[in-house]
Amino acid sequence: MRNFQHFNPASLAQATTTLSSKPDAWVIAGGIDLLGEMKNGIIQPGTLVNLKTLPNLDYIKFSESDGLRIGAMATLAKIEAHPDIRKHFTVLSQAAHSVATPQIRNVGTLGGNLCQRPRCWYYRNPAFHCLKKGGKECFSVSGENKYNAILGGGPVFIVHPSDCAPALISLGAEVTVAGPRGKRSMPLEKFFILPTENPLRENRLQAGEVVTEVHVPPFHDAGSSSSAHRSVYLKVKERGAWDFALASAAVSMETNAGMCRSVRVVLGGVAPIPWRCPQAEKTCMGKQIDEALAAEAGKASLAQAVPLGKNDYKVEMAANLIKRALLMCSASSASPR
């Protein structure tokens, strides 16, 4: 491993200035993903900028009027256990809980979870100079593609590994990033980029920028006793104990008198970005969701899927996850979103 410096910034400004002035500087948060990449020789930073020394970046704040604000350094364990998140944003609490193991969730942060690199084994294996690392070929196309993308793939076919990202996008979250030129915010959905835009990157962070906060806006309901908000995260893993998603579905829905009034459906584990499913949303809007409609929504969402040969199973799996998640969210009793 190459020698590197470890820099403990005292302020966000110090962190972003260092990151922008040193091209081989990398952010380290919990280090769960980053240190693995360093040990595998995938990246060789000259400097690590340690966000753990920044004050007040691990907060979780909730109010009815402002919604939910989570600092980038909040750990996944804190997120899954937070009573307001459990009560009001079930999908996020379930997604955070589904990540890896308790030990990893105690250390891993939300910022790190959103910015973690792909798990494709050609990318992670230093023996393969794949397209994702600046090479010429995505070896998954003709190789082992059991875990790769069925939607939005090309020219590389990674899947985005984050469980928290689909959940947060289903809740309409915004992300704030800070850099040498100040702060900017965008819908989390727009933060992630497809490989057609840049095969080497997964998000819109520019040089020197770090994620500082995720905000889930407050929910404006009709105030009617017949309206209900529900959300759910369903994930299929190969290993029961812990694993990345083969496929996952995050659904957040508002119903009124049993009718779907608004809904967001996002898939994980099937595309290079968390994959929003407008077809499913359109199918459900304004209707009472039953088994047949939920199945139709799932099927419609996967109509454009292009499996690679060994990942065909994901098509039916993802469609069924959408169906199940929609049915769970549309159950008639009023409950948290």
Ligand SMILES: Cc1cc2nc3c(=O)[nH]c(=O)nc-3n(C[C@H](O)[C@H](O)[C@H](O)COP(=O)(O)OP(=O)(O)OC[C@H]3O[C@@H](n4cnc5c(N)ncnc54)[C@H](O)[C@@H]3O)c2cc1C
């Ligand atoms: C065995 C194992 C199993 C796992 N299973 C799952 C799983 O099931 N689901 C899942 O979602 N994840 C899983 N992960 C990934 C893990 O959850 C994430 O790697 C973890 O959340 C990263 O958090 P961290 O704080 O340790 O990030 P780090 O490792 O410190 O950073 C990860 C990446 O994000 C960048 N980064 C970190 N914070 C910021 C920030 N604030 N702004 C900009 N860039 C930043 C770093 O530079 C680095 O590139 C697994 C990891 C392991 C090792």
